[in-house]
Structure formats: structure tokens, C-alpha cells
Amino acid sequence: MSNKAAAPSSKPTTIVAPKSTPPRPTPTVSTSASSKMHKRSRSGCFTCRLRRKKCDEGSPQCKACKHLGLKCEYKRPVWWSNNEQRKAQKETIKNIIKRTKLSEKTSQASAAGAESPPGLSHSLPTSATYSDATARTRAVSVDSQYSLEYDFNQPPVQETFDLYHPHVFTPQFESHLHYQPYPSTPYEVDIKTERQMFVNDVPTRRDSSISTFSTFQPPPSHDSLPPLPEDAWVQEDIYEAHGHLFSPPEEGLDFNFFDFSHGPPHPSQQSVIQVDDCDRPLLDHFIDNVLRLIFPILEVNQHGSARSEVILPALESNKCYLHCCLSIAAIHLKSTQGIHGEQIDSDIMRHRYATISELCEALNRDTDHIQILEATLGMIFFQCSVGRPDDCLPDIPWHQHFQAATSLVRKLELPDTLAHGNNSQMHPPFNMTLTSWIDILGATMLGRAPQFANTYRDKHLSASTSGLCELMGCEDRMMYLISEIACLEALKLGNVLDDMQLCEHIKLLGQQMDLTEPPMGAVDLPYSSTGAVRPKQLSRNMTAMFRVAARIWLCSLVPGSSKYDQSMMDLVSRFAALFEFIPSGPDGFDRSLVWPLLIGGAHSTNSSAFRHVFADRIACLGEQAEFGSFGRMVRLLQEVWRQSDEESKMEERQNVHWRDVMRQKGWDFLLI
Numbered sequence: 001m002s003n004k005a006a007a008p009s010s011k012p013t014t015i016v017a018p019k020s021t022p023p024r025p026t027p028t029v030s031t032s033a034s035s036k037m038h039k040r041s042r043s044g045c046f047t048c049r050l051r052r053k054k055c056d057e058g059s060p061q062c063k064a065c066k067h068l069g070l071k072c073e074y075k076r077p078v079w080w081s082n083n084e085q086r087k088a089q090k091e092t093i094k095n096i097i098k099r100t101k102l103s104e105k106t107s108q109a110s111a112a113g114a115e116s117p118p119g120l121s122h123s124l125p126t127s128a129t130y131s132d133a134t135a136r137t138r139a140v141s142v143d144s145q146y147s148l149e150y151d152f153n154q155p156p157v158q159e160t161f162d163l164y165h166p167h168v169f170t171p172q173f174e175s176h177l178h179y180q181p182y183p184s185t186p187y188e189v190d191i192k193t194e195r196q197m198f199v200n201d202v203p204t205r206r207d208s209s210i211s212t213f214s215t216f217q218p219p220p221s222h223d224s225l226p227p228l229p230e231d232a233w234v235q236e237d238i239y240e241a242h243g244h245l246f247s248p249p250e251e252g253l254d255f256n257f258f259d260f261s262h263g264p265p266h267p268s269q270q271s272v273i274q275v276d277d278c279d280r281p282l283l284d285h286f287i288d289n290v291l292r293l294i295f296p297i298l299e300v301n302q303h304g305s306a307r308s309e310v311i312l313p314a315l316e317s318n319k320c321y322l323h324c325c326l327s328i329a330a331i332h333l334k335s336t337q338g339i340h341g342e343q344i345d346s347d348i349m350r351h352r353y354a355t356i357s358e359l360c361e362a363l364n365r366d367t368d369h370i371q372i373l374e375a376t377l378g379m380i381f382f383q384c385s386v387g388r389p390d391d392c393l394p395d396i397p398w399h400q401h402f403q404a405a406t407s408l409v410r411k412l413e414l415p416d417t418l419a420h421g422n423n424s425q426m427h428p429p430f431n432m433t434l435t436s437w438i439d440i441l442g443a444t445m446l447g448r449a450p451q452f453a454n455t456y457r458d459k460h461l462s463a464s465t466s467g468l469c470e471l472m473g474c475e476d477r478m479m480y481l482i483s484e485i486a487c488l489e490a491l492k493l494g495n496v497l498d499d500m501q502l503c504e505h506i507k508l509l510g511q512q513m514d515l516t517e518p519p520m521g522a523v524d525l526p527y528s529s530t531g532a533v534r535p536k537q538l539s540r541n542m543t544a545m546f547r548v549a550a551r552i553w554l555c556s557l558v559p560g561s562s563k564y565d566q567s568m569m570d571l572v573s574r575f576a577a578l579f580e581f582i583p584s585g586p587d588g589f590d591r592s593l594v595w596p597l598l599i600g601g602a603h604s605t606n607s608s609a610f611r612h613v614f615a616d617r618i619a620c621l622g623e624q625a626e627f628g629s630f631g632r633m634v635r636l637l638q639e640v641w642r643q644s645d646e647e648s649k650m651e652e653r654q655n656v657h658w659r660d661v662m663r664q665k666g667w668d669f670l671l672i
Contacts, residue, residue, distance in 0.1 A: 044057055046073045047070050069096055282329040285332065298470065323358065327348055331387045377431060386628055399668075402442060414435070440486065441671075441672040445669070447489060459480060478546050478547055485557075499559045516547060526541055533583065549595070549597075563604070564605060569605060572610050584617050585620045601614060644656040
């Protein structure tokens with residue numbers, strides 16, 4: 001949420017790595033010598049240099065990396081300076097190349113047309129499939145009693161009754177050599193689905209999704225058909241020999257996972273949103289440009305549900321929610337398109353005031369609690385996606401809005417609903433899941449315990465879900481432990497525990513965190529062989545970043561700890577190495593990792609690899625790195641680093657806490 005800053009500035013947010021690699025001079029070779037000796041370039045990409053292959057130094061990608069589907073890196077990557085990381089990177093590149101080569105061979109085999117891949121209805125091969133000319137020209141059946149080749153001594157063929165043609169008997173093809181089972185290459189088919197949304201008969205943004213169907217799983221059986229043996233569907237010899245080349249199929253997604261406040265998911269239908277003509281551009285801008293920024297992880301897990309099941313129904317039926325979204329759209333317009341003046345500020349404040357007025361009236365009536373909660377959560381959470389850090393328009397702090405939200409949550413008895421939803425048939429309420437995310441991470445901003453910490457503790461003990469992983473990407477049990485760490489820090493700040501008790505609690509929480517560690521190799525690239533993002537793998541990678549950040553935060557609670565301790569620097573280095581497994585750029589997921597980036601960055605030193613990698617990620621994001629919670633987090637880290645680096649130059653290695661810097665600057669950010 002935007003707040004007054006101490007020194008507003010319109011200067012764009014940039015982070016420069018502490019030490020940059022100086023440009024390398026291009027080697028020159030004489031004309032006569034070039035015909036006799038090989039010219040070896042040292043300015044090729046690091047991927048080709050690791051593979052010891054010639055690089056054409058193409059921009060933005062060389063031909064070799066582009067052809068093989070590899071990440072082309074001209075800037076010195078983190079893994080280049082470490083032999084172990086080099087070996088791991090080389091193995092990763094080899095696996096990607098193998099997958100690419102196998103995909104090419106499969107596509108070439110399909111294009112040849114000799115044998116088309118089996119579909120859902122399997123056709124037996126005909127005589128035209130084989131190379132025996134006699135079989136193709138013979139007019140009568142091989143086993144016909146009127147053929148010269150017919151063996152009269154063979155046992156009679158038992159006729160089989162066909163369910164679909166009662167008067168026709170099915171011949172026994174299996175008895176002939178030509179009709180023996182033949183191996184087929186497993187394959188995947190990508191189906192692209194496009195959806196166009198209309199608002200008041202006006203076409204808006206078009207969404208598309210890609211679904212992958214794989215022959216590695218047998219089709220569903222039917223009562224009228226004989227069962228298909230699995231070893232005939234999955235070719236064991238091919239899969240076992242090349243199993244490491246195939247990405248495992250993703251687990252099925254439950255599109256009815258959440259209990260939405262507007263009812264269960266329904267087929268897409270036309271939305272009718274009543275809005276004044278003067279506000280029509282703001283509504284269109286919100287739907288086309290802002291909506292996709294709000295729930296990126298939910299969009300990956302359940303494509304289109306954030307738009308069709310959460311936001312558009314609320315815009316139709318909740319006037320307070322509509323004013324909130326129009327205010328957010330005006331803020332986004334002002335920050336992204338550089339619009340300044342009284343008109344845009346008037347639009348922001350007009351709709352912000354209308355939202356507050358509607359909320360107050362509804363609270364006085366003590367009705368429409370679900371609609372009030374929706375709008376209140378929107379005012380808190382939507383601000384995390386828009387606005388610049390230096391926006392100084394007056395606004396109510398987020399935690400004051402959240403106090404009203406918590407009272408509404410208790411009035412609706414949502415914590416009890418969530419606590420009793422410990423079986424697989426219960427669906428967590430969407431509004432309670434969003435409240436939990438704000439509650440847990442928002443408590444770390446204030447140094448307090450979460451409002452519903454007891455509920456999260458019960459959910460952790462019962463090993464049940466709250467929907468946090470499906471909504472935001474981090475596994476639920478990891479978020480429950482972050483809630484426990486927030487409670488422990490609140491006790492420390494309140495001087496409730498002595499040092500011995502504090503260390504004992506830290507040890508116990510560390511042991512609980514050890515139980516959440518995944519097996520070796522669980523963190524991997526989140527892309528399938530077709531280039532689509534695998535939601536489950538992405539969640540595992542994001543959880544790994546939250547886990548390391550939580551360890552850093554937990555270690556910082558140890559009395560006398562410092563970010564210059566070797567153990568702390570090792571954790572920060574481990575955290576920086578996980579960037580490789582998170583997609584970057586405007587379509588990546590860095591903006592969904594604001595909290596772990598804040599914790600890891602605040603404990604990084606000037607020579608840490610984190611700062612170099614973080615600068616590269618900001619450059620990939622472009623102007624999107626300047627907006628929302630990510631832009632505010634970058635501004636905060638800049639100030640923390642400036643103060644801590646100045647003290648380190650004076651040989652006073654003291655910890656500069658990011659929360660103290662926020663108080664000094666008068667910043668009241670919600671960095672989630």
C-alpha cells in the first residue's frame with residue numbers, strides 16, 4: 001500500500017552489482033595468419049564455453065543455445081566460479097540437450113507417416129502397412145478356406161461375438177504373424193485453448209492455455225470394452241532405457257479446490273459490470289493490464305479462475321469492490337504510463353474515498369459481511385501489485401484495514417471453517433486463505449504474532465492444507481512454520497524469553513524445518529519438455545526459497561548473530577543459487593517472492609553473490625521492477641545496503657535491521 005515517503009523521488013529504481021566484469025577486448029588476427037590458424041573467441045556465451053563448443057556470439061541468443069533450448073548467458077553466471085556448480089550445470093545442460101534431441105527424433109518419426117501414433121481408438125494394421133507385395137495384391141484373405149495356402153489341418157477358429165455388430169463375427173487377427181503387437185514410440189500432444197472474455201459486449205483480453213496429453217498413462221477403461229494391459233500401452237523397454245529423458249507427467253489439478261464466495265466454478269459467461277462512462281477506461285485498464293498481476297500463481301495452477309471466479313463476479317455484484325479496483329487501475333496508470341496531474345490524482349482519491357465510504361456504511365448496517373471482507377482484502381492486497389515507492393497520496397495504513405478484516409473473518413467464523421476442514425473433501429474458503437497469507441507475512445512487517453496463529457498451529461499439527469500453496473506457491477506447512485517464527489520473534493521483542501529459552505525454541509523450530517526438506521533432486525527446472533511451466537515443480541522451487549529465507553530469519557534471532565557469520569553467509573549463498581530454478585523476466589515469478597528476497601537481501605554482505613544475481617533479475621524485469629511490493633522492497637534493500645556498507649567501511653560491523661530503516665523513513669509497506 002502506498003504511503004508517504006521521507007524523500008519522494010521520481011528517479012527510476014536501479015541496482016548495480018558491486019563489481020562488474022570489465023569489457024574484454026576483441027582479439028585481432030592478421031589476414032595472413034587467419035588462413036593458417038584457428039581464431040578462438042573468448043567473448044562467446046558461457047554456456048558454449050562450458051560445452052567447449054564454438055559460439056557465433058549471436059544476440060540475444062547464439063544459434064547453438066537457441067537450437068538446443070539452452071539458456072544463453074553472456075554475463076558471468078554464479079556457477080562459473082565454482083567447480084561443483086559447473087559440473088551440476090553441465091549435467092543439467094546434457095539432460096536438456098537429450099530431451100531436445102529426443103523430441104526432434106519423435107517429431108521426425110511422426111512426420112515420416114509410416115506409422116501414425118496410436119489414438120484413443122486403436123486401429124489394427126492393414127496389409128498396406130507392410131512391404132509384402134503379395135499381401136497387398138491378394139484379393140482373398142490369407143486364412144480363407146478357398147485360398148491355396150489354407151491349412152486344412154489347423155484347428156477351427158472360434159468365432160467371437162462383436163458387441164457393436166451382432167450379425168458379424170470378429171476374425172482372430174492375433175493368430176497371424178502380421179498382426180503381432182508392435183512397439184510404438186511414446187509421445188505427447190499439446191492442445192492450446194483460447195478464451196475471449198466480453199464485458200458489456202466489448203471484447204477484452206484474450207487468454208490462452210496449453211494442456212499436455214501424454215501416452216505414458218493408459219486411457220480410461222469402458223465397461224463394454226476389454227481392459228487394456230498397461231505394459232502394452234507404456235512401452236517398458238523404451239521408457240526404462242530412456243526414462244531419464246522424459247519429464248514425469250504433472251499431477252492432476254483440482255479446479256474445485258477453493259470455496260469461492262460467489263459459489264462453485266461455473267462455465268465462462270458474459271459479465272455485465274455497471275460503471276459510469278467516465279470510468280470505463282479505468283475498468284478496461286484494470287481488466288486488461290492489472291488483473292493478470294494480482295494472482296500469478298493461482299493463474300498457473302487454475303488457469304482463468306482468478307478472473308472468472310474471484311474478480312469479475314465481485315466487480316458485478318460488489319460496488320465497494322468495484323471502486324477499489326478502479327482506484328487501483330488509476331494508480332497503475334499513473335505509475336506505468338507516467339501520467340501526472342490533478343485529473344489522475346482526483347480519480348485515485350475519488351474512488352478511494354468511495355470505497356471507504358461504502359465500507360463504513362456497510363459496517364454500520366452490519367450486513368453484507370462477505371462483500372465487505374472482499375473489498376477490504378482487495379484494498380490491502382491489490383496495492384501490492386501497483387504503485388511506486390514514492391507515491392505520497394494520503395491513504396490509510398494496510399494494518400488498519402487488516403484490523404477490520406480480522407473482525408469480519410471472526411464474525412463469519414472462517415477460522416473455525418478452516419480448522420475443521422481437515423479431510424480431503426473440505427475446500428478452504430478463498431477469503432480465509434488470502435487472509436492467512438496477509439496475516440502470516442504481514443506479522444513479520446510489524447514484529448508481531450499473526451492474528452490467527454493458533455489456527456495455523458492446529459493445521460500444522462493435523463498436517464492439513466489451507467490452500468496457501470495453490471494460491472501463492474509456498475507449501476502450507478512451510479507457511480505454518482513461518483507463523484511460528486513470527487510468534488517467537490514477538491516473544492523476543494517483548495523480552496518474554498531469556499536467551500536459553502530463546503535458543504531452545506530456535507533449535508526446535510530448526511528441527512521442524514528439517515522435516516520439510518525435500519529429497520535430493522526435488523528442486524529442478526520448472527519447465528516440461530514442451531516448454532510449459534509445471535505448476536507442482538514451480539511450487540517446490542518457490543517453497544525452497546521460502547525455506548532458506550525462513551532459516552536465515554530464524555538464525556538472525558540467535559543472540560549475538562551477525563550477517564557476517566560464516567553460517568549466515570553460506571545460507572545467503574545457498575539462497576542465491578536457487579534463483580536458477582525460478583523463471584525470470586516480466587513473465588517470471590520474481591514478483592511472487594518479495595518476502596524471501598527481502599529476508600535474504602537484508603542479510604547479504606557487499607561481496608555476496610546474491611547482490612550480483614539480484615541485479616541481473618532486476619534488469620530482466622525491466623520497468624516492472626519499479627512497481628508494487630517488488631519496487632518497494634528494492635528501495636528498502638538499497639537503503640539497508642547503503643547504511644550497512646557505510647558502517648562496514650568504518651569497521652563497525654553492526655546489523656542494520658530492515659524494520660528499523662522503515663521506521664526511519666516513515667515507510668509502512670506490506671512486502672508480500
